[in-house]
Amino acid sequence: MIPARYPLILAPTPLHRLDRASEELGIDLWIKRDDLTGFALGGNKGRKIEYLVAEWLDNKTEVVVTCGASESNFVRQLAVACAMVGIEFHAVVMDLPYDQAAGKPKGRLVATGGNEKISRQAEAHLHKVQDDDWEVLFNLMDDLAERLRATGKKTAVVPVGGSSALGAYAFFRAAEEVRDEGFSQIIFASSSGSTQVGLSMALRGTLTKVLGVACDPEPEIVHDFAVLSLELARLLDSDRIAAEEFLLDLNFVGPGYGLPSHEGAVASRFLRESEGIFLDPIYTAKAFACLLHMARAGKLPGKTLFWHTGGIPAVFNEYAHS
Ligand SMILES: *Cc1c(COP(=O)(O)O)cnc(C)c1O
Numbered sequence: 378m379i380p381a382r383y384p385l386i387l388a389p390t391p392l393h394r395l396d397r398a399s400e401e402l403g404i405d406l407w408i409k410r411d412d413l414t415g416f417a418l419g420g421n422k423g424r425k426i427e428y429l430v431a432e433w434l435d436n437k438t439e440v441v442v443t444c445g446a447s448e449s450n451f452v453r454q455l456a457v458a459c460a461m462v463g464i465e466f467h468a469v470v471m472d473l474p475y476d477q478a479a480g481k482p483k484g485r486l487v488a489t490g491g492n493e494k495i496s497r498q499a500e501a502h503l504h505k506v507q508d509d510d511w512e513v514l515f516n517l518m519d520d521l522a523e524r525l526r527a528t529g530k531k532t533a534v535v536p537v538g539g540s541s542a543l544g545a546y547a548f549f550r551a552a553e554e555v556r557d558e559g560f561s562q563i564i565f566a567s568s569s570g571s572t573q574v575g576l577s578m579a580l581r582g583t584l585t586k587v588l589g590v591a592c593d594p595e596p597e598i599v600h601d602f603a604v605l606s607l608e609l610a611r612l613l614d615s616d617r618i619a620a621e622e623f624l625l626d627l628n629f630v631g632p633g634y635g636l637p638s639h640e641g642a643v644a645s646r647f648l649r650e651s652e653g654i655f656l657d658p659i660y661t662a663k664a665f666a667c668l669l670h671m672a673r674a675g676k677l678p679g680k681t682l683f684w685h686t687g688g689i690p691a692v693f694n695e696y697a698h699s
Pocket of ligand 1: 422566567568573686687689
């Protein structure tokens, strides 16, 4: 069955060559502008939300619950979408959720950032709790969903970042916008996994390598990708991708999830000064830092695509070191 889509974004998003950056780096560099999806200030989450909303409208969902960082781009866009279609929206958020095993990173947001401001404008019910491990956050989301269900309203829970089978399906379809362009590699910021799983499933067996740049420090995240890949495989009636087959570079996380890195700041400046294009500090700047590193190491033969996944409201965030 082909999942239904509730149209929100402007697709296909623009795809163009970066002439000045290409010349400076000595590579053939292109960009996919999911920062310009045109819905709720742009970003890759709009693609996923189109399929999620269609399902909720179809099954008469009244309340949606998710979780994430206060600066989540997914929470921001979902808040706006739910307000549009009259669904009550709740998110349990932490300023900087972290992975216990990797350790609590140093640094903090000094004020409410761009995404949280928009989520509040969209009248999302944000349940802000103290920073802790991701697992704690997921459990709090489930508890909240139980309480809301107990009031008798039809309630849907959507995983962090919108990484359900439908979220991955959205990126499986997005790959159609680039698959015939002959790219040797696609580089992008990877976190909850549906971008990477969808693109990887769509482009396997082609000459295009799908390379995610991790924004979270935990290497085990590829196991979550494999689980998501199995869910998408069931939807498509195809085969999954195993954990060890995902190409994920873990070297550009910096101080941790949700905090800017020095290499990211340098990368943002490079793209701003060469092309006038902005990157966000949490995701896209880290991915572009990896791309710069590979370009300078001579590791980007052929045509390279940087898939800009958005995050623009976080450009206005302010951070402190402690
Ligand atoms: C969510 C997000 C990502 C990561 O996408 P996933 O599908 O969660 O892996 C990358 N960049 C930006 C700006 C995002 O908001």
